[in-house]
Amino acid sequence: MENNRLRELINTDKPSIGIRLEGQWPTMVEIIGATGLFDYVEILAEYAPYSLFSLDNIGRAIQLFPHMSGMIKIQQESRTHLASRATSSGIQNVLFSDIRTVEEAQDCVKAVRAETPATKGLHGARHGRDVGVFLEAGSPAFVQALEDTVIAFMIEKKQAVENLEDILSVEGVDMVQFGPGDYSMSMGLLKNDPAIAEVQKQTIKTALKLGLAPRVEIDHPQEAEEYLEMGVKHFSLGTDVTIIYHWCKENGVCLKDMMKSG
Numbered sequence: 243m244e245n246n247r248l249r250e251l252i253n254t255d256k257p258s259i260g261i262r263l264e265g266q267w268p269t270m271v272e273i274i275g276a277t278g279l280f281d282y283v284e285i286l287a288e289y290a291p292y293s294l295f296s297l298d299n300i301g302r303a304i305q306l307f308p309h310m311s312g313m314i315k316i317q318q319e320s321r322t323h324l325a326s327r328a329t330s331s332g333i334q335n336v337l338f339s340d341i342r343t344v345e346e347a348q349d350c351v352k353a354v355r356a357e358t359p360a361t362k363g364l365h366g367a368r369h370g371r372d373v374g375v376f377l378e379a380g381s382p383a384f385v386q387a388l389e390d391t392v393i394a395f396m397i398e399k400k401q402a403v404e405n406l407e408d409i410l411s412v413e414g415v416d417m418v419q420f421g422p423g424d425y426s427m428s429m430g431l432l433k434n435d436p437a438i439a440e441v442q443k444q445t446i447k448t449a450l451k452l453g454l455a456p457r458v459e460i461d462h463p464q465e466a467e468e469y470l471e472m473g474v475k476h477f478s479l480g481t482d483v484t485i486i487y488h489w490c491k492e493n494g495v496c497l498k499d500m501m502k503s504g
Contacts, residue, residue, distance in 0.1 A: 243372065244311075246311050246335070246392070247282065247308075248260075248281060248311045249311075249391070252392055252455055255475075257477075258281040258282065258457075258475070258476045259279065259281055259476075259477055259478075259479055260282045260284050260313065261284065261479055261480055261481075261482075262286055262459070262480065262482070263284065263285055263286065263482050264286045264289055264482055264483050266285075266290070266291070266292050266296040268296075268299040268300050271283050271312075272307075275303070275307035275309075275310050278309060280479075281311070283300075283312055284313040284314070284478060285300060285314045285315070285328075286315050287324060288315050288316060288317045297328055297331040298331045300333060301332025301371050302371070304333065305332055312333035312334055312335065313333065313335040314328040314335075315337040316328070316337070316338060317340060318338075318340040321338060321349070321350060321353050322349075326365060327370075329354065329372060331370065331371050332371045332372050334372075334390070335393075335394070336350075336354055336392075336393055337394040337395075338393070338396065339424075340398070340424075341395045341396060341397065341398075341409060342405070343401065344405060344408050344409055348412055351363075351412060351415065352364050354391045354393055354414075355388050355389065355414070356384065356385040356388045361388070363388065365388055366380075367384070372384070392416045392417055393414055393417070394418065394457065395409065395410075395417070395418055395419070396419050396420075397409070397418060397419070397420050398422075398423070398425045398428075399425065400429055403441055403444075415454060416455060417456075418445060418446075418449040418454050418455070418456050418457065419457045420458075422442060425438060426438050443472070446458075446472055450473050455475065455476050457474070457476040457478060458476070458477055459477075460478070461484060461488075
């Protein structure tokens with residue numbers, strides 16, 4: 243079974259940096275891994291097309307870099323199926339979106355854990371890349387690898403914020419991410435409404451109080467300063483599609499202006 247870098251960092255209370263990918267080209271994972279700077283790559287399966295073959299290939303790419311693990315963000319309707327297939331592919335950690343209730347949070351934890359009397363999950367002795375297809379299926383190492391999966395929750399719905407402390411008290415949750423876009427929609431507010439920032443701060447404070455790891459998504463390192471002051475140690479820096487968009491826009495405008503003045 244492969245080493246889970248993000249789990250190691252969470253367990254030792256050390257900081258982590260991730261990066262988000264909507265694209266499914268495994269070579270992008272290799273490029274990120276080659277920098278030696280990122281602790282995990284998050285695959286945004288909630289947003290972009292993917293196949294089970296692409297998840298296997300992404301798992302292979304992640305495996306090339308011992309300093310890096312993987313995470314997948316999945317939506318509510320495919321939770322149990324995709325959590326199993328992603329971890330089977332070697333994408334070791336799972337971010338669950340659209341959590342609203344304690345019961346849903348508990349179901350997400352079950353979707354990751356092995357089905358044993360002690361762990362009470364839903365995973366049987368499956369075949370997959372993570373177990374050498376069949377060599378370690380159902381072994382103690384397999385059960386432990388699922389126990390080591392970092393389980394992260396998106397707090398992004400009105401109902402989730404109303405049930406925040408109870409949801410974050412569910413046994414098995416490790417990491418918390420506030421989602422301002424979905425939350426503002428569920429409240430009928432604009433994304434830049436000052437009330438949204440206050441709810442994010444409260445989510446972070448609650449997570450820290452309960453001994454969980456709050457994570458913040460940022461586009462530039464400078465954005466981390468206020469969160470570092472709050473005690474946040476985990477950041478996701480950028481998304482492939484936004485990085486490409488901003489690079490194209492900034493440099494495209496620059497070149498066009500140069501051509502006009504030439």
